[in-house]
Amino acid sequence: MNYRVFSFQSSILHSMTKRIAIFGSTGSIGTQALDVIAANPTLFSVEVLTAHTNGDLLIEQAKKFNPNIVVISDDKQYQKVKDALSSTHIKVFGGEESLNEVAAMDVYDLMLAAIVGYAGLKPTLSAIENGKVICLANKETLVVAGDIVMQKAFEKNVPVIPVDSEHSAIFQCLIGEGRNKIEKIVLTASGGPFLGRKPNYLVNVKRDHALQHPNWTMGAKISIDSATLMNKGLEMIEAKWLFNLQPDQIQVVIHPQSIIHSMVMFDDGSIKAQMGLPDMKLPIQYALAFPQRIPNQFPRYDFRKPNTLTFEEPDVKTFRNLTLATEALFKGGNLPCVLNAANEIAVYAFLRNRIGFLDMTEMVEQTMQKIPFIASPTLDEYLQTDAEARSFAASLIQM
Ligand code: NDP
Numbered sequence: 317m318n319y320r321v322f323s324f325q326s327s328i329l330h331s332m333t334k335r336i337a338i339f340g341s342t343g344s345i346g347t348q349a350l351d352v353i354a355a356n357p358t359l360f361s362v363e364v365l366t367a368h369t370n371g372d373l374l375i376e377q378a379k380k381f382n383p384n385i386v387v388i389s390d391d392k393q394y395q396k397v398k399d400a401l402s403s404t405h406i407k408v409f410g411g412e413e414s415l416n417e418v419a420a421m422d423v424y425d426l427m428l429a430a431i432v433g434y435a436g437l438k439p440t441l442s443a444i445e446n447g448k449v450i451c452l453a454n455k456e457t458l459v460v461a462g463d464i465v466m467q468k469a470f471e472k473n474v475p476v477i478p479v480d481s482e483h484s485a486i487f488q489c490l491i492g493e494g495r496n497k498i499e500k501i502v503l504t505a506s507g508g509p510f511l512g513r514k515p516n517y518l519v520n521v522k523r524d525h526a527l528q529h530p531n532w533t534m535g536a537k538i539s540i541d542s543a544t545l546m547n548k549g550l551e552m553i554e555a556k557w558l559f560n561l562q563p564d565q566i567q568v569v570i571h572p573q574s575i576i577h578s579m580v581m582f583d584d585g586s587i588k589a590q591m592g593l594p595d596m597k598l599p600i601q602y603a604l605a606f607p608q609r610i611p612n613q614f615p616r617y618d619f620r621k622p623n624t625l626t627f628e629e630p631d632v633k634t635f636r637n638l639t640l641a642t643e644a645l646f647k648g649g650n651l652p653c654v655l656n657a658a659n660e661i662a663v664y665a666f667l668r669n670r671i672g673f674l675d676m677t678e679m680v681e682q683t684m685q686k687i688p689f690i691a692s693p694t695l696d697e698y699l700q701t702d703a704e705a706r707s708f709a710a711s712l713i714q715m
Pocket residue numbers: 339340341342343344345346366367368369370371389429430431432433435453454455456479480481532533534535536537538596
């Protein structure tokens with residue numbers, strides 16, 4: 317299976333006004349996507365918005381964008397959202413199950429999958445099942461069950477267009493390359509806020525410091541993942557599934573300036589890179605508007621200004637998450653799912669000051685050793701693996 321045989325001729329991609337569903341509209345990606353849509357009202361209409369806990373922002377977004385449906389997945393917020401929108405025609409759904417139901421409805425063409433974490437998997441699968449184009453920000457979906465998700469997309473002829481900046485870069489480099497062979501891809505990583513630091517420093521790092529990313533403003537979970545380099549590990553696995561690569565075709569290089577968003581080396585040794593200032597609005601608008609490019613007023617990178625672009629090998633001895641993720645990438649099966657589940661528990665525990673920075677890696681490693689390996693899991697086995705890994709990882713915190 318190769319994504320490049322997908323039909324990007326899908327009529328939805330070429331429709332005048334795309335009907336968009338933003339799953340996770342109150343997050344960092346979701347709000348930036350709404351900015352892109354607001355700037356291009358003739359190209360996009362907002363049909364579905366979903367939030368988890370931020371009912372107030374969902375209400376504000378609903379009043380501004382007038383969608384057909386909103387979903388608030390946290391039940392406690394339902395009544396507030398329902399009451400606030402009672403004088404409009406907007407339908408309000410509550411609860412986690414509603415996410416899957418609404419994802420299956422025939423009220424939109426394209427889902428921006430921007431929920432964070434494992435919670436994004438089922439709605440995305442539901443959308444694919446129903447033939448919706450997917451713009452994928454939620455990398456955890458592919459880390460947990462990439463084989464099943466991509467196989468389903470292939471069967472349904474559903475384009476999966478990456479939003480993650482590295483994968484968007486690779487996707488853009490591959491346009492026009494047809495069936496030309498990829499030798500390898502090079503995923504660039506900024507290195508996060510602790511580039512160059514050693515374990516004796518990291519052991520004392522606290523939540524607020526770890527949330528300060530040098531180049532990007534993002535949600536809390538991915539900011540911590542960037543600080544631990546788990547984000548790059550998850551992205552290696554994401555790339556494997558999106559571009560149908562072998563694990564040894566995926567290389568990570570530290571590039572602190574985040575100007576080259578990633579590269580593809582073809583089998584003649586030629587390298588294509590996609591570059592620009594780091595701004596997630598660019599890959600978001602590229603994915604939403606694909607295959608068109610739409611003009612914007614974002615600041616431009618200027619080669620005439622004194623700049624130095626540097627590259628170095630990642631310090632995998634210090635940032636062991638990258639080693640763990642590489643192991644999961646090579647071994648496959650349910651191991652990436654275990655890695656992801658343990659990491660989600662670890663990150664949330666760190667964000668609540670329950671565990672230290674380096675404990676996150678310990679927790680992931682121990683969970684990977686504990687949960688039984690399954691070489692070719694079914695979807696149910698993935699879901700079960702996720703639950704087991706979460707519960708084991710959580711048990712490590714109470715000790
Ligand atoms: P945020 O934490 O900012 O936003 C997450 C969104 O998901 C919010 O709308 C949130 O709702 C919702 N959400 C959280 N938990 C649940 C749940 N259990 N069920 C349903 N909805 C839920 O995350 P980001 O926008 O930063 O990231 C979203 C995804 O995109 C992640 O997978 C991330 O890895 C990926 N990504 C993000 C980038 C970025 O720059 N931010 C870059 C590349 C990829 P609420 O806020 O209402 O609780």
